[in-house]
Amino acid sequence: MTVSLEQLRRCHVAVDLGAARTRVYIKGLGLVVDEPSAAAINTRSGSLIAVGELAEKMTGRTPDYIRxxxxxxxxxxxxxxxxQRMLRHLLGEKLRRQLRRKPRLRAAACTPHDSDPLAQRATIETLVGLGARRVELVDTLLAAAVGCDLPVEQPVGSMIMVCGAATTQIAVLSLGSIVTAVRIPIGGDAIDHAVIQHLRQQHELMLPSQSVRPLQLALSGNGLTSHGPAMTEIHGRDVVTGLARSVQVDTAAVRRAIHTPLTAVLDGLGKVLRHCPPDLVADLADCGIMMVGGSALLPGLDQMLRDATGMPVHIAERPDVCAVLGLGAMLDGMVEPMVLNPLAA
Incomplete structure (x- = not known):
């Protein structure tokens, strides 16, 4: 591992601050927080009204003074x-009291691959403001690979794709390090936006942006594959009249709209394979690609990757929490580094 496992074992709490959800793992307690990364504030008084699930439900339904x-x-x-305010409320007074008992609280946090120093500093300052005396940063790709039980420390190639809400990260790992990786600014939000724009332009129908996930409505059955239902009924608001109405949508057209942002993901996948040593590519032909992240559950995405690469594609058992569970496994000392003994002269 490029990050010291010994340092991580001394940490007490692991945090995964994602664009869609925030997750907190406490040593000895497990996963204690898994909530949307949202907060509702009163703009008149500056007070915090709600965080997490409740704040997510408020999106698009608030009066002027609530944001x-x-x-x-x-x-x-x-x-x-x-x-910091959001994390304090998500943890609750009881958990915060337990953490305050630690004389020198240490925290670990996931950071996107190739994140700039300013973004890393912002993550550190967020956790320092919550009482952490030291913060260890771990690449999200490494943490997610550990969380889905890939043989990260072994001299064998492993490919992981972290499908997030805002970005998609793809990497090839070997001997506890990243051999080659790429981060693409396309995620679940961009895919949802493509569906919303398609329905607005072709059917003059506006979908609620937060209350329902458009893909779950538009892509039932086999989703992105051609074996899904030919037509799907969608409920929304008419752009012209503002009245509620339903339309029959051609799912093939929705598939074509979704493929547009996914082209960038396929390009990034090809770039990683081109920069990967041939021996590792041979390993990948056997073990395939492991998909993690909330957007990995997009119906038919795994089949699309199989068709594009000809490699096996697997979805992790719990793809949405792999990163924080991997970070927690490092904290609990469940990851053993591969010991390389120098050869005797």
């Missing part, structure tokens, strides 16, 4: 103060 904000974007903290 729903997202302090994390693309895996990076963009509002340190609001991120």
């Amino acid at each position: 729903v904000v997202r302090p994390v974007s693309g895996g990076s903290v963009i509002d340190i103060e609001m991120a």
Whole structure:
């Protein structure tokens, strides 16, 4: 591992600040927080009204003086103060009291691959403001690979694709390090936006942006594959009249709309394979690609990757929490580094 496992074993709490959801793992307790990265504030008084699930439900339904904000974007903290307030309320007084008992509280956090120093500093300051004396940063790709039980420490190639809300990260790992990786600014939000724009332009129908996930409505059955239902009924609001109405949508047209943003993901996948040593590519032909992240559950995405690469594609058992569970496994000392003894002269 490029990060010291010994240092991680001394940490007490692991945090995964994602654009869609925030997750917290406490040593000895497990996963204690798994909530949307959203907070609702009163703009008149500046007070915090709600965080997590409740704040998510308020999106698009609030009066003028209530604003729903997202302090994390693309895996990076963009509002340190609001991120701290959100985390305090998500943890609750009882858990915060337990953490305050630690004389020198240490924390570990996931950061996107190739994140700039400013984004890393924002993550550190967020956790320092919550009482952490030291913060260890771990690449999300490494943490997710450990969380889905890939043989990260072994001299064998493993490919992982982290499908997030704002970005998609793809990497080939071997001997506890990243051999080659790429981060693409396309995620689940961009795919949802493509569906919303298609329905608006072709059917003059506006879908609720937050209350329902458009893909779950538009892509039932086999989703992105051609074996899905030919037509799907969609409910929304008419752009012209503002009245509620339903339309029959051709799912083949929706598939074509979704393929447009996914082209960038396929290009990134090809770039990683081109920069990968031939011996590791041979390993990947056997073990395939492991998909993690909330957007990995997009119907038919795994089949599309199989068709494009000819490689096996697997979805992790719990793809949405792999990163924080992998970080927690490092904290609990469940990851053993491969010992390389120098040859005797």
